[in-house]
Amino acid sequence: MTFGFRPLLVACAIFALGSSALAQDSDAATEKAIEKYRQMLKEDPWSNPGLLDADRGEGLWTSARGPKKVSLEQCDLGKGPGNVEGAFAELPRYFADADRVMDVETRILWCMEKLQGFDRAELIKRPHPGGGQPVKELGAIATYVASKSSGMKYSAKFDQPKEKESVALGEALFVRRSGPFDFACTTCHAAPNTRIRLQGLAHLSNPEGARKVIGEWPAYRVSSTHVMTMQHRLADCFWQMRLPEPELGSDLTVALISYLTSQAKGGDISAPGLKR
Amino acid sequence: MRIIAISVVALALLTASPALAQQKPDPAKVDAAVKASLKTFPAPPEVWQPRLDADETMRACAASDNSPPKAVVDAIAKRERGSIEYPADGQFIGDWKKGEATAQSGYGLRSTDYPATRANGGNCYACHQLSKTEVSYGTIGPSLLGYGKLREFKADEVKIAYEKVYNSHAAFPCSLMPRFGSNKVLTMDQIKDLVALLMSKDSPVNQ
Numbered sequence: 001m002t003f004g005f006r007p008l009l010v011a012c013a014i015f016a017l018g019s020s021a022l023a024q025d026s027d028a029a030t031e032k033a034i035e036k037y038r039q040m041l042k043e044d045p046w047s048n049p050g051l052l053d054a055d056r057g058e059g060l061w062t063s064a065r066g067p068k069k070v071s072l073e074q075c076d077l078g079k080g081p082g083n084v085e086g087a088f089a090e091l092p093r094y095f096a097d098a099d100r101v102m103d104v105e106t107r108i109l110w111c112m113e114k115l116q117g118f119d120r121a122e123l124i125k126r127p128h129p130g131g132g133q134p135v136k137e138l139g140a141i142a143t144y145v146a147s148k149s150s151g152m153k154y155s156a157k158f159d160q161p162k163e164k165e166s167v168a169l170g171e172a173l174f175v176r177r178s179g180p181f182d183f184a185c186t187t188c189h190a191a192p193n194t195r196i197r198l199q200g201l202a203h204l205s206n207p208e209g210a211r212k213v214i215g216e217w218p219a220y221r222v223s224s225t226h227v228m229t230m231q232h233r234l235a236d237c238f239w240q241m242r243l244p245e246p247e248l249g250s251d252l253t254v255a256l257i258s259y260l261t262s263q264a265k266g267g268d269i270s271a272p273g274l275k276r
Numbered sequence: 277m278r279i280i281a282i283s284v285v286a287l288a289l290l291t292a293s294p295a296l297a298q299q300k301p302d303p304a305k306v307d308a309a310v311k312a313s314l315k316t317f318p319a320p321p322e323v324w325q326p327r328l329d330a331d332e333t334m335r336a337c338a339a340s341d342n343s344p345p346k347a348v349v350d351a352i353a354k355r356e357r358g359s360i361e362y363p364a365d366g367q368f369i370g371d372w373k374k375g376e377a378t379a380q381s382g383y384g385l386r387s388t389d390y391p392a393t394r395a396n397g398g399n400c401y402a403c404h405q406l407s408k409t410e411v412s413y414g415t416i417g418p419s420l421l422g423y424g425k426l427r428e429f430k431a432d433e434v435k436i437a438y439e440k441v442y443n444s445h446a447a448f449p450c451s452l453m454p455r456f457g458s459n460k461v462l463t464m465d466q467i468k469d470l471v472a473l474l475m476s477k478d479s480p481v482n483q
Binding site (some may be wrong): 058165168169172173175176177178179180181182183186187188190191193194195196197198199201238239240242243244245246247250251252253255 | 299300301303305306309310312313314315316317318324327328329330335337338341342384385386387388401402403411412413414415439452454455459460461
């Protein structure tokens, strides 16, 4: 998964360096080669295959589905039933009907269960696609919803008591070390300009670092050839941390997304993004 | 590693986020959220499940952004040193070729790695530069290029290297590195192979 993409990056770096370059002097050149690759991915935004999933998500949002055969157009993402435009920019937020804070995927999950009658347990059993498989329906809907805030800035307020609690819990989880490897989120994401192998790491404990990357999710990930949602991305981190998979929509995932989004407040949303 | 931890704290203070201003949640509540939200390890419950709890060392490290006060640093070093087991024959150096393979491998203990089909890797290259031949290395940990050469291949440095891999917190409390030996991630023989990789004259680390 996470390291599976390495050969392509390595090939990319080696191509740029030429065979005679000395490895110990190559750090800057390697970074440059990777950056060039990223730019190539970004140059033509319409080449982003994630847009197809956003379209698929829109179709799923408006179609009558589930045992109750209704669409999600009565789903309230925080701006009133059916209002999708700009809703993602203000998530996560507290929802009185569920009496909890929810990120976009947790909210869609809730609507699919309560409005359409889908079985929640079934939806969260295998919520994320394997490599090469398209993003699942819930993820496609989340991609659609996020795309309707693209070009806006993160503006979730986090001023309700439960919202503040969720951010604080997320921050505590971000630094908490456990598991066979003693890893925390901070192991990889609390310092500037570090890498795992050749992969640059986001500096998420720093608001500027968070603003740079959080708004790109959900994103089409070239290495796994599918859209990866934020819930999926978190699960990928837990896989890498040698921890068990977090349940989609669980308090831990919502809290971490609340913390990351509060870190990224004011940052641009450009979803779906395009990642390595 | 410690320098990194300190600079991280300094940066965090300089760029204090809104979240930092909020009250820290009750640790019991944080633990409960972890237990309620994560699936169980795909292994018998006694093997890894207890490690979902943060032990005393991990709690102290997390509470201080991996930079605890001196008294805590000393307590961690003492406690973690106590968990190091040494080879009965006093032989710390294994096979550097096997060590290189262990350093390259990221296999093991990820949720899709159960049941294990081969030995766990140390994934050293994920964070450290080790040899000139491997250009794909991470930078979370310090470069270990020329590790043995820089230490003139001294005998006491061999034991120190073993201890650092077995339990990095004995030398660097709140190191970001896994406690490979104490946490039973790598076997004693694997750790000896890694010591060989670091400390052998003919190892790629020292070319």
